[in-house]
Amino acid sequence: MFVVYAYLILFYTRSWKQIPAQAAAGTPAVTGPSFTIIIPARNEAENILPLLQSIKKQPYPSHLFEVIVVDDHSDDRTASLAERFAADNRDAPFIKVIRLTGREMNSYKKKAIETGIAAAKHDWIVCTDADCITPPGWLQSFAQAISETDPVFIAAPVAFNEEKGLVNLFQDLDFLTLQGITGASVYKNIHTMCNGANLAYRKDVFGEVNGFRGIDRIASGDDMLLMHKIWKQYPHRVVYLKSKQAIVKTAAAPTWGAFFNQRIRWASKATSYDDKRIFAVLLLVYLFNASFLVLLIAGFVNSIFFFVLPGFWILKTIIEYPFIKSVAQFFNKRSRLKYFFLFQPLHIGYTILAGFLGSFGRYEWKGRRVK
DSSP, rough: HHHHHHHHHHHHHHHHHHHHOOOOOOOSSSOOOOOEEEEEEESSSHHHHHHHHHHHTTSGGGGGEEEEEEEEEOSSHHHHHHHHHHHHHHTTOOOEEEEOOOOSSSSSHHHHHHHHHHHHHHHHHOOOOOOOOTTTTHHHHHHHHHHHOOOOOOEEOOOOOOOOSSSHHHHHHHHHHHHHHHHHHHHHTTOOOOOSSSEEEEEEHHHHEEEEEEEESSSSTHHHHHHHHHHHHHTTSEEEEOOOGOOOOOOOOOOOHHHHHHHHHHTTTTGGSSSHHHHHHHHHHHHHHHHHHHHHHHTOOHHHHHHHHHHHHHHHHHHHHHHHHHHHHOOOOOGGGTTTEEEEHHHHHHHHHHHHHHHHHHHHEEEEEEE
C-alpha cells in the first residue's frame, strides 16, 4: 500500500509542476467574457463588506460583470449591509441582493446559487464565498483563461489567510495539499476536484446539465458534484487556472472543533461522488492513513511495531514533502513548511476520524444540523 501511495503522490508532484502558469494579465479589454458573480451568504455581516470592496476594485470593465448576493435566511444584518453597499456605490458594477425564501431543505447553498443563476444576465457564472477576498486581477485571469483554452468550467486557486496559532498553521498546510491535488488532477483529467470559493462555469452549460438536479440531497457538493456533472458532458473542457492573480483568500476555521466539523462536511460528499476515480483515490488515502492506526494498535501486542511506526512517519514525510514544497512556492507559503513533519500524526488522526464521521455522522453547517 505504501508503494501505491508513494506513486500517487509522485504523480501529483510531477503533474502540478507541469501545469502551465498563466502569464500576468494585461490591461482588461473593453470587450470580453461577461460574468455574474454569485455570493451565497448566511450570517456573514462581518465579512460581506470586505468581499464587496475587493470586488469593487476589480479593474475589469464594469459593464461586463454584475454581483448577486443571495442571503440565505440570515439572522444578522448580512442582507441589509449588502443592500446599503449597493446603494452607496452606484458607480460600482450592478449589485443585486436576493433574500432566499422557501421551505426547509437540506441543500440551502445549492438553492441560493440556483436562485442567483436564475437572476443572472451574463454568460459566465463565477462563484465565491462571503468570507473571501478577491485579488485585483481575479476576473481578468478568468477572462484570459477563457480566451486561451475555451473551457466550460474553470477551477481556480484558494488559500487560507495566515494567522497566529497552531490551528491556522495546521489547516494552511493541509489545505495546500488539497489545492495541489486539485490542480494536478484537473490538469491531467484523472478526476474532478475544485473549491466552491473560486470557480467559474458557463451559465448555459449549468442549464444543459440540469443544474443541481440529482445532487441536491446532501447539503454540500455545490462545487465538486456539479463539476463532475459538467465534466461528463465536456470531459476536455474543464481546466485549472494556475494564476497567482486569481488566488482567492479565505479564513480558516477559527477553532479545532470548527475545523473538524468542516472536514467532516467535506468528507460527507465522498459516498455521493459519481466520479469513481476520485472515490478510489480517497479510499487509498484513507486506508493508507488507517494503516498507521493499525501499527499503533499492533504495538500493544508486539512492541516491535512501536519502532516501525516512526520509520513510516518519516517515509511518509519524505514522499510528500517535494509535492507540498512545490505547491507552497506557488502560494508564497514556503515559510510554513518547517512544521510539516511535526503535524503528520495529527494529519493522520484527523483523516481517519473525519473520513469515518463524514460517512456515518451528521454535522453542523451555518447553524444547521444537516447530513
